[in-house]
Amino acid sequence: MGKDLIATVVALLIIAGTVLAMPSPADTTLDSLTFDLCINAPSRENYPDAKSVTLYGEKTIILRPDGNYTITWHTIQKVLTFSGKKALSNVKYGYDSDYEAIEITRARSITPAGDSIFNVSVVESLQINDITPPGLSKAGIYASLKQRVVTLPGVDDSSIVEISGTIYNTDKPEKPFGDIEFLAVEAPVIFYRLTIVVPEGEKLVFASANGAPEPIIEGNRYIWTVEDYPGIIPEPQGPLGRNLLPCVYYTTTRSWNLAADYIQKRFMPKALPTEEITTKAGEITGKFEGREAVDTLTSWVARNIKMIDLELGDAGFVPNDAATILKNSYADTRDRCVLLAALLNAKGFEPKFALLPPRNALVDENVPVLAQFSRMVVVIETSSDGRLWLWTE
Template structure:
């Protein structure tokens, strides 16, 4: 399963101009810790785990002014090299404009053969503040930092102990709320989560994915979990928040109240000044209606450099549209403010939209913004429906949300907020068609042409890789495609051509010529030819069905349709004995169709694969497993040929 890469302890948003270092005298091991270490489970107890969370506690307190404090204390037992990597180099994202941290304990404890302990305490030289990745040349986000803490002396049998306190010293840039994990994939022996709110506030919460209900003591909510066995990640699984025991919480009563808070922060920043008005006129020219809306969105995508920051890290106090226009760069929040201002300048009423991570499920009962990761803009045209915009890049049409399919988005309109599904993607809108003309020679070599048309997310990927690539880089990537055709290569170094990489209204395509000297298998008089699988791996959809059954849902990015059409020209001294028989396979997940036709020196072969669902529960896994195994079966992509024997001479014809 795909999990958050940092546990709840390590995902704390923390700051402070000065990092308090635990004293060097912090080398004593008390009796309780000593007994915990001596009785800690080993690798033999959890053979599939990389570490064990021996004990942990986290206390979150909201004050009456909207500030908060977070205290935590955790002990981990390392079991493997991967576990050592996870807890020996800790990375904390923080906003130094309103948070500070006091690290009260950070050390490793390693048992020795004589029954003692070696204790290594973090020193100041092992703590470094860095600019968060991707922000080195984005000055308006200078407050976003990443603190890297290197814990010394960690081995595959060490205990790592971390404790600290985080406290806000100014108004936070986001409403109080979040998602707290009680456990992740590794085992947890005991964990204790406390959330405390002021007497006049009520906590809205949801215990999800097997998390226990809290004990409520006045305004304190207490969750406890023990002896969590952990879980083995399965390929292509959901986000951790959709399968791991966790708590969604918020101090905001409803989505409507949350919408009012966001409008108060974002709407004034999207005001139309003279610069915005002039820029909108310059962009749209004589365009009107949907055309001018798309032109504005495309301009933002093309001209404002995207800074990839999770909106929960940067907060909900955006920069003004004028400042974003002047800077020439922005995260999804700031780009949305600029697009909203440009749309307002053309007399449209844009809505701000919060999008969750792709394939994430939004818990509607808990109005917390932690469920979302980016912002965009939507415009309700009423008569023709709602338009959704993508401004993070210009590799796909501006009204398409790449990779999104029916997830719930938080749409913030004036005076209201609503959770609405983003537009679903029909399989025919997303996928590719590959067409081949292949000539097979008597030695098993092939030469031929391939053309491919890419739709939707497939086309976006092709544009992202090739549109701005240097000719040599593009040639190398296309050569990879040719090499996937039985170890083949391009017929010439420039034997390929792309079309429509620039025009976002037309799907891109690729054509190439290739050769492979050793493709078919020959034994005695028989030749076996297998039609190739998708050689354009970066544009296809990988579906892992290696497991016979699953405990977790299988999650695919989007629905899709792929079609492969082959014309095989057979060598004149061979005849076709057999070609794959027609296949019609349909179930609740999708459908597969295979057809073949033997002609005079030719074989025409076609495959259509359609996947309609993206979230496949374990109970439905056999359906997609059987569908994909039929698609991959060698018998469904094979041609058998036999060498034509020379006819014996008649006796009278012999001189």
């Protein structure tokens, strides 16, 4: 059944051309692609272990010469179970409102109502809201992190959910271009296409992982296509998704040295000791010097600065300054390290910043993309104990 549906999707894409790249505003009329996908959609018997199945998906990421970017997506997914219904009837998209904006261009549920008849329920403006993610409501310096929540009406255990939208930057991005894009997750996929477009003359550094195909390269366009992916059954404490699922690592950063310079240049100025920081460092360490002073400062940050559980890069790679972090008494992994580095600077040490991947995560050394890392540590060199890696969590 999957191959027949793939053939239908490909044929309709050829007919529709580029129209599908920017879906029309949400309405109750089904275009030829969506109608045919609904008619031929698989049932739970075809995928007995899946909660849902992606019938069609497309994502396009465009980087422009001035560093601005747009991300557009269009997905059509079939609900197979009650759990799938819960997941697809309330969908969240994360973005940073300091430098990004998001538009939902189509959001609707399509439910069978007879032979070749479908009820189409369109999302209204009141069913699209922005929320602050849990854990950040009282952390004002991270309040720009938002989730656009789309609540779809009329979804039942046999519905099809169609959503399209665009994210674009409104200010200079606070992170270098690059990420890890999943071509599929747990759910089966009939057809999915990822396109990344970079400026003329720019080279995209990339790697296809875990069975992801090599891209078709058309000038400055890189195109990955997945067809008839069977899905997986998640296991408790199983491998990380990036170690298991088909995905693409990509960046325009040419080397790890450039990536390291990017971090140090943005973090070191924020860790310069002010008078307030110098006074605090003296209060914390008292008579301790050397290794004892280092351990005391590290323990103090870990105990007294509330941890905000954001992965490295979630709030960008432009940290807050040490004085602000000290005043607020809360911080994510990058800001904790900035405060510790400032305190160490005040005591005469020369701290640097280093990045760590998630536990058991594989790192592709050929693609210098910062998205491979989730945590930060501070590193210092000492005459007595050599190199010390200081963990603030």
